Amino acid sequence: MLKEINLTVRSGEFAAIVGPSGSGKSTLLYVLSSLDREYEGEVIFGDVELKTLSNRKLARLRNRSIGFIFQFHYLLADFTALDNVMLPGLKLGELPHEELEEKAMQKLDLLGIADQATKRVNKLSGGQQQRVSIARALINEPQIIFCDEPTGNLDSKNALIVYDMLKNLTREFDQTILMVTHDDSYLSEIDRQIQLLDGRILDR
Amino acid sequence: MNRYPILKIVITHLISRKRQTIVSMLGVTFGITVFIFQAGVITGLQDFFIEKTINSTAHIQIYQDKNQKSPPVLLSIYDEEQTWVSVPNIKSKNELPKLKRGLQIVEILESYPEVTGVSPSLSTQAIFKIGVADVSGIINGVNIRKENRLFNLENDMVSGSIIRLESVNNGIILGSGLAESMGAILNDNITVVSPGGVALQMKVVGILETGLRELDNSRAYSSIRNTQKLMNVTGNYITNINIKLEDVDQSGVLAREFQSRFGYTAEDWKDANEGIFSVFRVQNIVTYLVIISILLVSGFGIFNILSMMIYEKMNDIAILKSIGYTDVDVRNVFLLEALIIGFLGGLLGLVIGFVISWITSIIPTNIEGFVSSEYLSINFDPLFYLLAFLFGLVATGIAGYLPAKKASKIDPINIIRSQ
DSSP: OOOSOOOOOOTTOEEEEEOOTTSSHHHHHHHHTTSOOOOSSOOEETTEEGGGSOHHHHHHHHHHHEEEEOSSOOOOTTSBHHHHHHHHHHHHOOSOHHHHHHHHHHHHHHTTOGGGTTSBGGGSOHHHHHHHHHHHHHTTOOSEEEEESTTTTSOHHHHHHHHHHHHHHHHHHOOEEEEEESOGGGGGGOSEEEEEETTEEOOO | OOSOHHHHHHHHHHHHTHHHHHHHHHHHHHHHHHHHHHHHHHHHHHHHHHHHHHHHSOSEEEEOOTTOOOOOTHHHHSOTTTSOOOOOSOOOOOOOOOOTTHHHHHHHHHTOTTEEEEEEEEEEEEEEEETTEEEEEEEEEEOHHHHHHHHOHHHHEEEEOTTHHHHSTTEEEEEHHHHHHHTOOTTOEEEEEOTTSOEEEEEEEEEEOOSBHHHHHHEEEEEHHHHHHHHTOOTTOOOEEEEEESOGGGHHHHHHHHHHHHSSEEEEHHHHTHHHHHHHHHHHHHHHHHHHHHHHHHHHHHHHHHHHHHHHTHHHHHHHHHTTOOHHHHHHHHHHHHHHHHHHHHHHHHHHHHHHHHHHHHSEEEEESSBEEEEOOOOOOHHHHHHHHHHHHHHHHHHHHHHHHHHHHOOHHHHHHTO
């Protein structure tokens, strides 16, 4: 599906893969983000080739260095917002429980939903859920956050809020973000657009 | 969020699907309950029977085996290899089953430190008559004090007393079933007729119930003297020596020793009750088969429910894997769910099993089988409880492991892509 892809994302970049549906945007994102490993060629994350990693090391890499934000919020429905944010941190196990909880609260606060922390996520609105998943992606301070149509399932008002927050993260915290989107109404402030058509990157 | 995210996920899963959790728990509970109850009743009955048997039969019995046929004398003349000797219809010699030097043997036996009691006796078939009723049974001629030391007859007396056997001249003690079937009560006069045709008037001085139906229906006790009169033999004639040991488990070894020392058949209580023990063995096999199949069924229940749970929780699995939880973490979630179901279900099963067993043990049942007893005697051996619990955990562990392993192999990309 993907052909002759040669792409480097640098630290601190806010990049977006854009293109019509069926162009292979999501596939490219999944390959780059370690989810899809059935590719030909090389995907080098930091200095490791993803195919060489065992499942265990791969899990470690995702836990420590990668944050995910999906179109459908992918939260554990029976857990509170705070629980969901803490999950990757608990797995990493680097912070004591109290500090981790405090840090998770900070992330929720950063996204403006600290007051929803103890609610179950299935009681939250779509926009709030997406912000919880952004907070979750941030908790372990990953090297990169992959977003798959993060605003695709939101109304324009909420989409704008989420989009502003992502932009904010790159500007103020130097967070590297690679995003897939087909919504070009917010693309003006993105550092770099990667145009994809029929599995190939269009040169600009 | 508690410190152990896996445990939290497990508990949330189990609570959010209460009905399935409870149904699969009850499967285990039912299995364990049946295990506890059935094992308790069966082994309780067996232990009760064994205890009764040990108390009312001798640990070792010495007697002369009347059916021992001597080989044809021709064989000592001709070499069997070269000559075909055929002697049909061999009969045993007309020999009384008397233990020669019986009373000396008793004295020797009493000097063994392992032996706690020796009671010489003789017994014969007899017809017991009262009015027109007649019943056949076995009359034992015993020294009642010695016999009592072996079998604690005093405790089994329902009326009368054993001592009157010595004070009343022609006294007889009847087994309860025997007395009932001929309609005899205490102080009745009855007639006892031996196979040799000797008839004796006797007075019922006691009625005895051991709980072993076969004995109670056929056995009567009288003095050695009176029984010898019935059999028309002399004063040192005895046919059996019953021996009680300090330690029942030595009966096999000592029986062999006595057999070779005295030249008579010495049979230990296990040989004497071989039939019962083989029944027990079959019973145990059936019990274990039932228990295993019940646990198997509850295992399948858990397997099904967990497999369904995995389909429903695909999203959760994909999320956990994409945020850095390993295959092993995911496997542990589902394995732990199975084990918690097994643990709680098993615990509940132990409690219910115990309660049902306990209730059964205090309800009078008045069983009249080959053992009669007012209450079911139930075995509360903690080993069963431990064993049942371990079985439950192992069964649920295996039933949970397979779907858990499958869950751990799920690739999150397949779920994320399909949205």
